[in-house]
Amino acid sequence: MSAEKTVFMSIGVDILYEGHVKIIQKAASLGKLTVGVLTDSAMAGYKRSPLLSYEKRRAVAEAIKGVDRVVAQESVSGREYLLKEKPDYLVHGDEWRKGPQSAVREECIRALESYGGKLVEFPYTEDDEYTAIEQYARGQLSIPDMRRGRLRKLLETKNLITAIEAHSGLSGLIAEKTVVYQNGHGNQFDAMWVSSLCDSTLRGKPDMELVDMTSRMRTIDEIMDVTTKPIIFDGDTGGLTEHFVYTVRTLERMGVSMIIIEDKTGLKKNSLFGTEVEQSQDTIEQFCHKIQAGKQAQKTREFMIVARIESLILEKGEEDALNRAAAYVKAGADGIMIHSRKTDPEEIFSFVEKFRERDKETILVVVPSSYHSVTEQEFMERGVNIVIYANQLTRSMFPAMKTVAETILTYHRAEEAEKYCMSLKEIINLIPEDI
Ligand code: SPV
Ligand code: MG
Secondary structure, three states: OHHHOEEEEEEOOOOOOHHHHHHHHHHHHHOEEEEEEEOHHHHHHHOOOOOOOHHHHHHHHHHOOOEEEEEEEOOOOOHHHHHHHOOOEEEEEHHHHOHHHHHHHHHHHHHHHHHOOEEEEEOOOOOHHHHHHHHHHHHHHHOHHHHHHHHHHHHHHOOOEEEEEOOOHHHHHHHHHOOEEEOOEEEOOOEEEEOHHHHHHHOOOOOOOOOOHHHHHHHHHHHHHHOOOOEEEEOOOOOOHHHHHHHHHHHHHHOOOEEEEEOEEOOOOOHHHHHHOOOEEOOHHHHHHHHHHHHHHOOOOOOEEEEEEOOOOOOOOHHHHHHHHHHHHHOOOOEEEEOOOOOOOHHHHHHHHHHHHHOOOOEEEEOOOOOOOOOHHHHHHHOOOEEEEOOHHHHHHHHHHHHHHHHHHHHOOOHHHHHHOOOHHHHHHHOOOOO
16 A cells, blocks of 8 residues: 555755755655755755755745655765665655756665665756746845855864865856766866965966955956855955955955965965975064954954964964964954975974864864875864865866867877867856846
8 A cells, every 4th residue: 555655765955946846745655755855065066055055945845735854964965865675665756867866866766776675856947946046045045144154164064174266257166067977966166266376377477475365256256256155255364464454355255265365475475385485474462453443443243363373384383373273363353274294294284283173163264285195084074164176177278279279280289189078068058048
């Protein structure tokens, strides 16, 4: 008897409409229906950050006629529920047969096969109504007030945040939309890093605060125009304290979530030069004063100022780095970024360990450009909160463009360069008219 069968389906949307409700009703007609409501982090990995919190979405699911039970679903596929509870049927709309979601479908099929469960698919298309709801949601998420606060919320709910560098609208779209499905989970970057190195390199200029704040803000604006994810801004030295307070207010008003300023003074050069070039570190007193002034200038609770310590870069030693970290936190810094240009992560690990012995709360940020063999899992276990992939999109673009330029110069035509390029059809369809 169908009433004795058990049925499972997932809800991975925050605004339900008729199409979803119809599938829920069909699922309920097959037996006793359990609904898996995706947790906030599963939702963010799968598509985008939810507008409504897990608790609110759960309450809606519980109120739907035909739903017998609601469970929290930590993965996109709900594989863990299938394997544990072994429901007779898994119900899903058939739209997941195509595109990136097909990997999730395959995974569910394997789980069902392992115990003899059955997949039931009902016709479902993401129609105009659904598109309109999604556009509304994205519009809401991109509003400065909504965007600014999201990084703090993510830090409260996730053990580790990842950010990838974005330097333009196009790279912003890659940071926003790239998803990899793996072991039942959707992997996405949580935030974007607007790097001074990349912003300068893109303009063919050295990374020494030559690209001015107006131009840097224009880059942020371009990225914000087409994305919704939170932004971490590389504020270099922050400039004069008298100027820094204005920068804080402007960034905050724009919807940026965090600025990271480094404790260098005078003509700043890129940290990866280390001691090969003349660079001077600010005094603890002056840098603390800058942090305090910035914290006083900000208008919202959500905006964050992170102090970046250059002691390891400038070979001033770990003790100096730890002393500075304690002073900067006392001055009001929301977080500490510790930087290193060594390929061996040992000095970073040692700093993180000693810092965490004294301070369990303050946000810790790392930029593993040189010590890139360390995994996110390892950073998380050691107590790091944010990992920034600071320059990889710019660095990957450069060799690709150079190869194409050399190929055209070699063959005096473009045919041989085609294999390095995306097709014309792909490029014209890459950017939807209405983002
Ligand atoms: C940047 O991306 O501009 C940074 C990180 O500040 S680094 O280039 O390593 O100094
Ligand atoms: Mg920089």
